[in-house]
Amino acid sequence: MASKWQQKKNRQAEAALERELQAGGNSADKVKDQCSDAALGKGEEQHYEKKLTKEEKKALAKAKRDAKKKEKGGKKSGKSKKVEEEKKDDDAAGALGKLSISGVDPNSEEGKREAALEELSRQEIVVTYEQKKGQLHANTRDINVSGVSVAFHGKLLVEETDVVINYGNRYGFIGPNGSGKSTVMKAIAARSIPIPSALDIYFLDSEYPARDDITALEAVMQSNDEVALLEGKALKLNDAMAEADEDEQAEIQEALEDIYDRLDQLDAATAESRATTILYGLGFTKAMMQYKTCEFSGGWRMRVSLARALFIEPEFLLLDEPTNHLDMDAVLWLEDFLSGWKKILFFVCHSQDFMNSVCTHIVRLDMTYKKLRYYSGNYDTYVQTRRDQDMVQIRQYEAEQRDIAEIKDFIARFGHGTVKMVRQAQAREKLLQKKLEAGLTPMPEVDPAWDWSFPDAGQLPVPVLSIENVSFNYPGGQELYSKVDFGVDLQTRVALVGPNGAGMFVECLIWVTTLVSHQVFRSGKTTLIKLMTGDLNPTKGQVKKNMHLKISRFTQHFEEKLDLTMTPLDYFKQKLMPEEPIEKIRPLLGRYGCTGDQQQQVMGQLSAGQKARIVFAIIAHERPHLLLLDEPTNPLDMESIDALARCLNKFKGGVLMISHDMRLISQCAQEIYICDHKKVTKYRGDIMDFKLHSRKENNKKLAQHLNG
Numbered sequence: 001m002a003s004k005w006q007q008k009k010n011r012q013a014e015a016a017l018e019r020e021l022q023a024g025g026n027s028a029d030k031v032k033d034q035c036s037d038a039a040l041g042k043g044e045e046q047h048y049e050k051k052l053t054k055e056e057k058k059a060l061a062k063a064k065r066d067a068k069k070k071e072k073g074g075k076k077s078g079k080s081k082k083v084e085e086e087k088k089d090d091d092a093a094g095a096l097g098k099l100s101i102s103g104v105d106p107n108s109e110e111g112k113r114e115a116a117l118e119e120l121s122r123q124e125i126v127v128t129y130e131q132k133k134g135q136l137h138a139n140t141r142d143i144n145v146s147g148v149s150v151a152f153h154g155k156l157l158v159e160e161t162d163v164v165i166n167y168g169n170r171y172g173f174i175g176p177n178g179s180g181k182s183t184v185m186k187a188i189a190a191r192s193i194p195i196p197s198a199l200d201i202y203f204l205d206s207e208y209p210a211r212d213d214i215t216a217l218e219a220v221m222q223s224n225d226e227v228a229l230l231e232g233k234a235l236k237l238n239d240a241m242a243e244a245d246e247d248e249q250a251e252i253q254e255a256l257e258d259i260y261d262r263l264d265q266l267d268a269a270t271a272e273s274r275a276t277t278i279l280y281g282l283g284f285t286k287a288m289m290q291y292k293t294c295e296f297s298g299g300w301r302m303r304v305s306l307a308r309a310l311f312i313e314p315e316f317l318l319l320d321e322p323t324n325h326l327d328m329d330a331v332l333w334l335e336d337f338l339s340g341w342k343k344i345l346f347f348v349c350h351s352q353d354f355m356n357s358v359c360t361h362i363v364r365l366d367m368t369y370k371k372l373r374y375y376s377g378n379y380d381t382y383v384q385t386r387r388d389q390d391m392v393q394i395r396q397y398e399a400e401q402r403d404i405a406e407i408k409d410f411i412a413r414f415g416h417g418t419v420k421m422v423r424q425a426q427a428r429e430k431l432l433q434k435k436l437e438a439g440l441t442p443m444p445e446v447d448p449a450w451d452w453s454f455p456d457a458g459q460l461p462v463p464v465l466s467i468e469n470v471s472f473n474y475p476g477g478q479e480l481y482s483k484v485d486f487g488v489d490l491q492t493r494v495a496l497v498g499p500n501g502a503g504m505f506v507e508c509l510i511w512v513t514t515l516v517s518h519q520v521f522r523s524g525k526t527t528l529i530k531l532m533t534g535d536l537n538p539t540k541g542q543v544k545k546n547m548h549l550k551i552s553r554f555t556q557h558f559e560e561k562l563d564l565t566m567t568p569l570d571y572f573k574q575k576l577m578p579e580e581p582i583e584k585i586r587p588l589l590g591r592y593g594c595t596g597d598q599q600q601q602v603m604g605q606l607s608a609g610q611k612a613r614i615v616f617a618i619i620a621h622e623r624p625h626l627l628l629l630d631e632p633t634n635p636l637d638m639e640s641i642d643a644l645a646r647c648l649n650k651f652k653g654g655v656l657m658i659s660h661d662m663r664l665i666s667q668c669a670q671e672i673y674i675c676d677h678k679k680v681t682k683y684r685g686d687i688m689d690f691k692l693h694s695r696k697e698n699n700k701k702l703a704q705h706l707n708g
C-alpha cells in the first residue's frame with residue numbers, strides 16, 4: 001500500500017503529464033521522447049519512481065543493484081574493489097548523512113552547526129572527547145562517545161564521562177542545581193561531540209520570537225518547508241540504494257521509510273489538524289492560535305516553541321525544563337504525548353511524577369565525581385536502583401578501607417621487625433600500592449538534605465486575610481472572578497489549581513490588546529494571589545487583611561527579587577543583614593546549597609535553581625506569616641523540593657501554593673482549591689484524584705476538539 005504522500009505525488013504527476021499532453025507541441029514531443037526512452041528502459045526510475053509502492057521500489061533498487069553488479073562483474077582487483085566500496089560507503093553515508101528528518105539543507109545544517117559551535121565558544125563552553133578510530137556508521141542512530149569533558153567558564157562540569165544515548169529511549173536528565181545540566185544539553189545540541197548525522201536535533205531552551213507577521217499556528221506549521229527538502233533527500237537515497245550492498249540497502253530502505261512516514265505526517269491536509277491538536281493540548285484556544293506571536297508573553301511563546309518541537313518530531317528532541325511554563329492541564333497533556341515518543345527524548349525536569357510517566361531511562365549528573373550515571377526505568381525505579389547500588393558501593397568502600405587500614409597497621413607494626421616480618425610487610429606494601437594504583441571504590445555521592453526553615457513570625461488573630469464577595473476584571477475585559485469568598489489563616493495549606501481557561505485568556509487578551517501590548521497573560525490563579533497581596537484591586541467586594549500580616553511571595557519571575565549584579569554574600573551583608581558579621585551569613589547561605597565559591601559569584605552567573613535557592617533564603621529572612629508560592633518547584637532540583645516540602649510542613653504560618661508538582665502538593669497541601677468558572681471552589685479529593693479527574697476532562701475536551 002503506497003503511503004498517502006506517494007498517492008498524492010502520483011496524482012500530481014498524472015496531472016502534470018495531463019497538462020503537458022494538453023499543452024501539445026514541444027512538450028508533447030518531449031513526453032513522446034520520454035515515453036520512448038522509458039520504453040527502451042532509459043531513465044525509468046525518473047518516470048516511475050514516485051508511482052511505485054515501497055515494495056516495488058525495494059525490488060527496483062535491488063534489480064538495479066544486481067544489474068550493476070553483473071555489469072561490473074569480477075573485473076575489479078581486490079584493491080580497487082575496496083576503494084569502490086569505500087566510495088559506495090561514502091555515497092550512502094553522504095546520502096544518509098543528509099537524511100536529517102527535519103529536512104534541513106545539508107549546507108545550512110553544517111552552517112548551523114558551525115554557528116552553534118561558535119556560540120558555545122562565545123559562551124566559554126569547552127567540550128573535549130575521546131576520538132575513536134573510524135567514522136560513525138552512516139545510519140547509526142545511537143550516540144556513544146567516551147571521555148567527554150565539558151567546562152564552563154573554566155569550571156569542569158563533567159570530566160571524562162561517557163555519553164550514551166540510544167534511539168527509542170526517553171531520558172530524564174537530573175542532577176543538582178548548578179551541576180551543569182543546561183550546559184551539557186547545550187553542548188550536545190551544538191553537536192560538539194560526534195552525533196550521527198542521521199539524527200536531526202531540536203533543542204528547546206528558548207521561546208519563539210515575538211513577531212508581528214506570524215501567528216502561533218503559522219509558527220508551528222512553518223516547518224512544512226521541510227517537505228521539499230525531504231523529497232530531495234528521498235531521491236538521493238534512492239540513488240544511493242542502487243550503489244549500496246545488501247546490508248546498506250536494508251538501512252537505506254529503513255531511512256527511506258522514515259522519510260515517507262514523515263512526508264505522510266507532513267501532508268498539508270493533516271498538518272493543520274496536527275498543529276492545532278498540539279497547540280490545543282498545550283492550552284491554546286482556536287482564537288489564540290490566530291494571534292501573532294508578538295501578542296504572547298514569553299511563557300506562551302515558549303509553548304509555541306514547544307509545539308513546534310512536537311510538530312516537527314525531530315529524531316533527537318532535547319528539552320530543558322519543558323513543564324516550567326505550563327499549567328497542570330498542559331502538563332498532563334504533554335506527559336501523555338511524550339510517553340508515546342518513539343525517537344530520542346532527552347529532557348531536564350524536576351517533576352517526579354512527570355518523569356515517572358514519561359521516562360524509560362534516567363541520566364544523573366553526579367556533581368561530586370562529574371560523571372553521567374545511567375539508570376534504566378522511570379524515576380521511581382531509579383531511586384530504588386540507586387539506593388541498592390549505593391549500598392553495594394558503600395559496602396565495597398568500607399571493605400576496601402578496612403583492608404587498607406589493616407595493611408597499613410601491619411606495615412607500621414612489623415615493618416621494622418624480624419627479617420621475615422619485614423619481608424611480609426614489604427609484600428603488603430606492594431599489595432597496597434597495587435590496590436591504590438587499580439583505584440579504590442569511592443563513596444557514592446550523597447544527596448544533601450538542606451535546612452530551609454522558615455522562622456516563626458508569631459500568631460495573628462483570625463481573620464488573617466479574607467476575600468469577601470470579590471469580583472474582578474482587567475480593564476476592558478470580562479469578569480474573571482465573580483462574587484468570590486475565600487480566606488486564609490496561619491493553618492492554611494492550600495494548593496490552587498485550575499486551567500488557564502479559554503474565557504480567562506480572551507479576557508486577558510482584551511486587556512492586553514487594548515491597553516498594553518506584549519503583556520504577560522495572567523492565569524486566574526496568579527490574579528487571585530495578586531488580589532490577596534494588594535497588587536491588584538477588586539472591581540467589587542473587598543480584601544481584608546490583618547494589619548500586622550507579613551506576606552512573602554515566590555513568583556514565576558523570582559529573579560526579580562535579586563540584584564543580579566551583586567554576589568549573594570554582598571547582597572545579604574549590604575541589603576538584608578548589615579548588622580551581622582560575614583561569619584554568620586556564610587553558614588546561612590550554605591544551608592541553601594550556596595557554596596563558598598557561589599557566595600562570591602555575581603548572581604547573574606548562577607544557574608536558575610541556584611538563584612531560586614537564594615530567593616528562598618531571602619523569603620526566610622523576611623520572616624512572613626503567609627507564604628504565597630507561584631510554581632516554586634520549577635527551577636528547583638529534587639533535594640531542594642524535598643527541603644522546601646519539609647520546611648513548609650514545619651512552618652507555623654499559612655501556605656498557599658500554585659503548583660503542578662505532585663511531589664510538593666502531595667507532601668504539603670491539605671486542601672485543593674480550583675480556580676475556574678469565575679469561582680474559587682474546594683475540591684473534594686486529593687491531588688491524585690484531581691489529576692485523574694483532569695486527565696479525563698482533558699481527554700474529553702480533546703476528543704471534542706478533534707471532532708470539530
Ligand SMILES: Nc1ncnc2c1ncn2[C@@H]1O[C@H](COP(=O)(O)OP(=O)(O)OP(=O)(O)O)[C@@H](O)[C@H]1O
Binds near residue numbers: 157181
Ligand atoms: N556566566 C557564568 N560565568 C561563570 N559560571 C557560570 C556562568 N553562568 C553559569 N555559571 C555556572 O555554571 C554552572 C552550570 O550551570 P547550568 O545552568 O548548566 O546548571 P544546571 O544544572 O542547568 O542548573 P539548574 O538546575 O539550576 O538549571 C553553574 O554552577 C553556574 O553557577
Ligand SMILES: [Mg+2]
Binds near residue numbers: 320608
Ligand atoms: Mg538548567
